[in-house]
Amino acid sequence: MAQVLEFRLPDLGEGLTEAEIVRWLVQVGDVVAIDQPVVEVETAKAMVEVPCPYGGVVTARFGEEGTELPVGAPLITVAVGAAASGGESEGSGNVLVGYGTSQAAARRRRVRPGQPTRAASAAGGNANGHVSTAGTVNERSDGARTAEQTDAPAAASAQAGGSYATDSHPETTGSTGTTDVTDGPVPVISPLVRRLARENGLDLRELTGSGPDGLILRADVEYALRAAAAQGRRTTMPSAEPHARAATPPTAPPLTAPAPAHTGTSTGTRTPLKGIRGAVADKLSRSRREIPDATCWVDADATELMRARIAMNAAGGPKISLLALLARICTAALARHPELNSRVDMEAREIVRLDQVHLGFAAQTDRGLVVPVVRDAHARDAESLTAEFARLTEAARAGTLTPGELTGGTFTLNNYGVFGVDGSTPIINHPEAAMLGVGRIIPKPWVHEGELAVRQVVQLSLTFDHRVCDGGTAGGFLRYVADCVEQPAVLLRTL
Incomplete structure (x- = not known):
């Protein structure tokens, strides 16, 4: 049985505490080798490629390009072969510039039947294409929970309709019935769609995607934003009705951002002070x-x-x-x-x-x-x-x-x-x-x-x-x- 290992943003040294994702070098479903660079990040010092200490199939990517992640936040999860006899799978053992890749994966223990489940972790809520299939929900020793996949290659091959990744919410059935897990990303056609929704304050869980298997397309987001604008309100991030449904969008021209209201003061371009x-x-x-x-x-x-x-x-x-x-x-x-x-x-x-x-x-x-x-x-x-x-x-x-x-x-x-x-x-x-x-x-x-x-x-x-x-x-x-x-x-x- 494949074992899913989580690779976190390593300590890049020299007091650096965060890095910005510049470019992903792998896609969900790609097979990676040990110490293969998987992402290019920019720190306050330089732009570097980060190698992954595990070899296997990429099952999840965390963070879109342009997102800043703190050191220790999840980068990717990789489905590797059967675990070693000791129950742990070790990394490559290489120590690159500022990278410690020799630590073994954290031990995991199985959740007791009937115990409610939660989302993977707080960082996982920002995952870009976090893949989880129906499998066993595990809890690491530090208290964060992840979904362990039973067939990572099959999950990777389940993609359809473009380059995207899905979050199939696992369920636990106990004496009180079935509890749906609603945390984590929802399936979208591309990171640009997710960014469009985020910038306009739209909760993707309110939408029903018109793409294959409920995949949310850009037209779905644009239609929801036009509907909100027509009602004279700005869409917020509601949590009381996480599964509210939006109507299937008709064919419509691309969304045009409304002109900013005149405030009587001059406007300009804001550039974030980040990176170098x-x-x-x-x-x-x-x-x-x-x-x-x-x-x-x-x-x-x-x-x-x-x-x-x-x-x-x-x-x-x-x-x-x-x-x-x-x-x-x-x-x-x-x-x-x-x-x-x-x-x-x-x-x-x-x-x-x-x-x-x-x-x-x-x-x-x-x-x-x-x-x-x-x-x-x-x-x-x-x-x-x-x-x-x-x-x-x-x-x-x-x-x-x-x-x-x-x-x-x-x-x-x-x-x-x-x-x-x-x-x-x-x-x-x-x-x-x-x-x-x-x-x-x-x-x-x-x-x-x-x-x-x-x-x-x-x-x-x-x-x-x-x-x-x-x-x-x-x-x-x-x-x-x-x-x-x-x-x-x-x-x-x-x-």
Whole structure:
């Protein structure tokens, strides 16, 4: 007999507590292998594919695309083969980035005959296509109940009329008669229909679907909404009459949303602060609240640095990026001024000076601003820094950065010159103590060796936490960086 195992949204690490479903990679009824990715989710750190530790037939999916789920909420249920001799079926044993998949499924015990049943769980009420066939109702040790299927492949093959999944409500017969279970999703033709009903406050349990086996179609929902609008009321979510029936809808044009009432105030577009955008908003707001920052800046003649880079790349071998040279200058400056490679522990009222330099750099992507981190940047040469910057930038644009590649930075380098601007006063990437900003490098009039000349000039700015150092230390750091930009040979002292 097949055993139904529930796979929950795993702990993605780094304090992440929720994730948004971006794209389902499997359908109900699909056969999945152990550790096969089943869903693509977006967290506050990155977009990742979540693998399932079980192999078998997908019997239920929980959550529509665009839905946010907390860590620990059910993702899918999988019907696997007969349970192991110990009565438990273990996962793959693999531990991926932030994923613990080695725990065995929770033990289940059978409900006594005649005991009333409830819905699967609170999270199950939001399931997208939660499939349950007539079978034995079980209760896990944590008190949540699920419907155990006796023939998962047969249930998967029972789909008809399109890509959809059903909730056949199990019944229990006791001495008092039969009790219907009304919790959980109802059969709809697609997630879009469910979303249309939810956005308009319509309870799908009030409708009788006109599709095969009572399947609710989009026309059913649109007809019910038109009927409600004709009565001059907005449909709510009633619970007193869960099985009220709506008439079979006639053929009608698609539903058109009514024009919003004029309120006398201007209207606009609302964009939820979630995912990466929400994480950036939270971190920047916290930085402004907690860090007393100050900024200093200086113009520097970058002509010799640009010439040095040209000479390096002309000598053969991997090309050296300008960002890598600036990063090498930063690590040398931090070795001279380690106060800026630190963070403040306000609970202990201590400044924690860090031994390693994990260099973050700001990267603009289609999904928002992210700050990948180059680990142990102080121990890398220009070639290694160039390769790591390229790898992380490509991963950032593809949305495949892991949480570990987006956290743990100790100092940030922000090259806003790529946007064609000269200067900025950047906000410190909390909980770091400083950020170096680099503007565009452009030809400008400059006094060089006592004469006016056209030189490649760049503006450098340093925003620092005034709790970790005073202006003298910050100025000394920035001056050393400017000296290295103007005379790259200064770096030879630290090589």
